[in-house]
Amino acid sequence: MRAESARQQRLLDLQAIDTRLDQIAHARRTLPQLAELADLEGKARLLDDQLVRSRTELGDVQREVAKAESDVQLVRDRAERDQKRLDSGVGTAKDLQALQHELESLGRRQSELEDVELEVMERAEAAEHDVAELERGRAELAERITGLESARDEALATLDTEATEVAAPRPTVVGEVGEDLVTLYEKIRAGSGGTGAAALSQRRCGGCRLELNPVDISRIRSADEDEVVRCEECSRILVRTPESGL
Numbered sequence: 001m002r003a004e005s006a007r008q009q010r011l012l013d014l015q016a017i018d019t020r021l022d023q024i025a026h027a028r029r030t031l032p033q034l035a036e037l038a039d040l041e042g043k044a045r046l047l048d049d050q051l052v053r054s055r056t057e058l059g060d061v062q063r064e065v066a067k068a069e070s071d072v073q074l075v076r077d078r079a080e081r082d083q084k085r086l087d088s089g090v091g092t093a094k095d096l097q098a099l100q101h102e103l104e105s106l107g108r109r110q111s112e113l114e115d116v117e118l119e120v121m122e123r124a125e126a127a128e129h130d131v132a133e134l135e136r137g138r139a140e141l142a143e144r145i146t147g148l149e150s151a152r153d154e155a156l157a158t159l160d161t162e163a164t165e166v167a168a169p170r171p172t173v174v175g176e177v178g179e180d181l182v183t184l185y186e187k188i189r190a191g192s193g194g195t196g197a198a199a200l201s202q203r204r205c206g207g208c209r210l211e212l213n214p215v216d217i218s219r220i221r222s223a224d225e226d227e228v229v230r231c232e233e234c235s236r237i238l239v240r241t242p243e244s245g246l
Contacts, residue, residue, distance in 0.1 A: 015189075024159050024162060220244075221246045
């Protein structure tokens, strides 16, 4: 095999390397874990926002509970003092009667305040439950995210290892193909979806998969072995092989 023909044969090896490297790069970009992580991270942000709102609401309600408890305790303390004064019997009949009326009023007020306290405590309990549920959901989500991140990192490491192994012989192959042919190949590859060179097999271009017409077959058959021929349809470099059908 002449040197120029050998260069072109090695060009197919270079194309195979680059094709596999492109596939690996695509696999990195489209790992299923990436889409799942993006989805879960979006849900995590929504949960975090809900948690902030729920915790704020819980804090507000807890302050209401504290105020309601304080209001009830103030009335209880006042009623306790009045009851002691009434029980002591010290004072005029009018004063004792006034104390009795005040105790009755304080009793009604205490009942009203205890109803308010109960309602606020129920709201606080519901808010605590909401926060607990959101925190549980967020913890579960964090666990799923951690698992996916581990799976992603493992998959990326595997792909990186393969890419390193596949790319290892590339500099040698590039040197054997030669700068001029590699430059042409790279230019075509950049504008042809990653394929710059393809084998001519059974009169069909391995790039665009179209069968060459008789005129092109005749042209390629008569071309020198070291001449770089290209597909008229897709412009890719055509590498002649024993299976070209010429």
